[in-house]
Amino acid sequence: MDELSYYEILEVTTSADKTTIKKAYRTKAKKYHPDKNPGDSEAEHKFKLCNEAYQVLSDEKQRSVYDRYGKEGLQGGGGGRGGFSGGGFDDLSSVFEEMFGGFGGGGSRRQQRGAQEKYPLDLGLNMEISFKEAIFGCDKELDFKYKDSCGTCKGTGAKGGKVKTCSQCGGQGQVYVKQGFMTFSQTCPVCNGEGSEVADKCGDCKGQGFNEVKDTVTIKVPAGIDSENRLRVSGHGNKGKSSSRGDLYVTFQVAEDETFIRHGNDIYLEVPVFFTQAVLGETIKIPSLTGELDLELSQGTKDKAQFNFRNEGVADVHGHGKGDLVAQIKLAYPSSLNTEQKELLVKLQESFGLESKPHESTFESAFDKVKGWFK
Numbered sequence: 530m531d532e533l534s535y536y537e538i539l540e541v542t543t544s545a546d547k548t549t550i551k552k553a554y555r556t557k558a559k560k561y562h563p564d565k566n567p568g569d570s571e572a573e574h575k576f577k578l579c580n581e582a583y584q585v586l587s588d589e590k591q592r593s594v595y596d597r598y599g600k601e602g603l604q605g606g607g608g609g610r611g612g613f614s615g616g617g618f619d620d621l622s623s624v625f626e627e628m629f630g631g632f633g634g635g636g637s638r639r640q641q642r643g644a645q646e647k648y649p650l651d652l653g654l655n656m657e658i659s660f661k662e663a664i665f666g667c668d669k670e671l672d673f674k675y676k677d678s679c680g681t682c683k684g685t686g687a688k689g690g691k692v693k694t695c696s697q698c699g700g701q702g703q704v705y706v707k708q709g710f711m712t713f714s715q716t717c718p719v720c721n722g723e724g725s726e727v728a729d730k731c732g733d734c735k736g737q738g739f740n741e742v743k744d745t746v747t748i749k750v751p752a753g754i755d756s757e758n759r760l761r762v763s764g765h766g767n768k769g770k771s772s773s774r775g776d777l778y779v780t781f782q783v784a785e786d787e788t789f790i791r792h793g794n795d796i797y798l799e800v801p802v803f804f805t806q807a808v809l810g811e812t813i814k815i816p817s818l819t820g821e822l823d824l825e826l827s828q829g830t831k832d833k834a835q836f837n838f839r840n841e842g843v844a845d846v847h848g849h850g851k852g853d854l855v856a857q858i859k860l861a862y863p864s865s866l867n868t869e870q871k872e873l874l875v876k877l878q879e880s881f882g883l884e885s886k887p888h889e890s891t892f893e894s895a896f897d898k899v900k901g902w903f904k
């Protein structure tokens with residue numbers, strides 16, 4: 530099986546420059562993003578391939594290794610690849626931002642940053658909110674912890690900021706591995722390509738290079754937010770060595786309601802109706818998101834019949850109007866009958882005459898036909 534090259538995956542030429550590659554990646558990532566293709570495993574696979582291709586081609590060092598040795602040259606490179614570290618994550622978040630219209634406000638202030646950081650400056654958190662909070666919007670206080678580069682060791686994790694040349698790679702950041710006739714260069718697994726290692730661990734951060742700091746932020750959750758929506762809170766992410774702070778991305782999980790079922794901006798409501806109500810037709814009260822509505826059952830309303838109430842659904846999170854409320858009928862029958870009820874029903878049935886036995890007129894000709902087959 531011929532595997533597509535990273536250039537083919539992004540549909541760029543092998544001489545494409547950084548801007549072209551970035552543009553191609555954004556277009557592809559948007560197209561195949563799982564949020565836009567729910568349940569589509571092929572799109573998910575392509576999305577992963579695009580990320581992989583972009584992570585390599587956007588990094589000059591990795592790209593040149595790839596150009597010379599192909600994918601094999603890159604494998605086993607330690608912390609260099611995989612995961613959304615460094616630049617890769619930043620670029621992904623700006624894609625998300627465009628997709629969700631950036632309703633965190635304040636436009637993009639993305640800069641070239643994070644290249645020298647030990648961890649991504651952007652921070653992702655989940656938040657559970659109730660059905661009602663999602664529909665009407667709310668202010669939510671979020672307590673969380675972010676990473677702050679350790680001042681004592683200047684983020685190095687080393688006591689007194691003292692680092693020594695990496696013993697594994699001699700400060701090159703790269704090690705060379707011989708495989709058969711070929712020699713491959715790999716990111717040094719000991720220093721992750723930094724070329725240096727910690728002499729003694731910093732006591733303040735236990736060698737991590739960062740401390741965890743408590744923070745609280747009040748999030749204005751817009752009305753109409755749905756599960757898996759992400760909201761950017763500017764400047765509440767991790768703090769790096771340069772003391773610039775990344776952004777916080779909050780992904781929402783909306784709890785289900787006992788009465789209403791939400792589907793996008795539409796709300797579904799199952800309405801139990803007793804069979805006599807459905808036959809006679811009647812106006813009944815049903816709950817809506819804002820109070821109650823009159824549902825006019827027509828004479829002879831059928832089971833699963835749907836009644837649409839325009840604009841009684843959820844307000845669109847981007848301000849594009851409102852969804853509908855859809856009331857679906859669920860016919861209910863008596864579970865038992867007393868003698869009087871039984872007599873009344875028999876009487877009722879008899880009063881309809883032939884109409885009460887629709888199967889007889891429907892199957893009359895069929896009975897004759899079938900008998901004819903065996904003569």
Ligand SMILES: [Zn+2]
Pocket residue numbers: 679680681682683684685686687731732733734735736737738739
């Ligand atoms: Zn420290």
Ligand SMILES: [Zn+2]
Pocket residue numbers: 695696697698699700701702703717718719720721722723724725
């Ligand atoms: Zn090293």
